[in-house]
Amino acid sequence: MKKETLGQVLKQRRGAYDLTQRELARKLGVKASHVAYLENGRRRPSLSLLARLADTLALDKQRLFLLAHPEAHWIVGKDRDAAPAKRQDNAWRKFVADRPMLTRHKVTNQELKVLQQVNMLGCISAPNQFLFILNAIRQAVEEE
Template sequence: MKKETLGQVLKQRRGAYAYTQRELARKLGVKASHVAYLENGRRRPSLSLLARLADTLELDKQRLFLLAHPEAHWIVGKERESAPAKRQEDAWRKFVRDRGTLARHKVTGRELKVLQKVNMLGRISAPNQFLFILNAIRQAVEEE
């Protein structure tokens, strides 16, 4: 059985809405070629584009994130759902208070805002997992 991909999900859902790539691109504020690249697995969407895709195509944001970043499944996947809320909040608090780590990894204020939104998924249970996610995001942005 073939594993589901982000491109397959986007193409199928776009078809269900009877949108052309150009129409979807216009709704998302990107070029039609970018939609084609996403559907063909040649690009990974930014987090803001993932959110717009989810809203426009009425898809689950966490599902899209995991399809775009399958390497993060062990952090936000179903098997992590049992992590207590207090531990998740402690992980965020420890991460943002560790000025040495933030400086060493050159984490910007803008990146902290994005990671805070990722934290709202409620799946992060250790501070170092934020660095993993940040590096995945940075890599995806460099590829765009």
């Protein structure tokens, strides 16, 4: 059985709504060629475009995110193991203690406050997950 792709889901749902690529692009505020690239797996949508796709095509946002970013499945997937609180605190301590990494990635104090709030959700078990989340937030903010 072939694994489902973001492009397949978008094309199938667009067809179910009887929309052309051009019509969908107009609703999303992008070019028709961008929709074609997404459907053919040649581009990944931004987080804000993923949200618009989900809203426009009545699709689950988490499902679309995981199709667009399968490498993130272990972070947000339903089948991930619950990490003990001690490991989560340890991940946060390691992240904020790595000053060279924070400097290299230009992490601001405001971004650290946001990430500390994310840490309180209890879903982070490794320091590098904070960078993944931070980059996703930065990308979403840039596009608004």
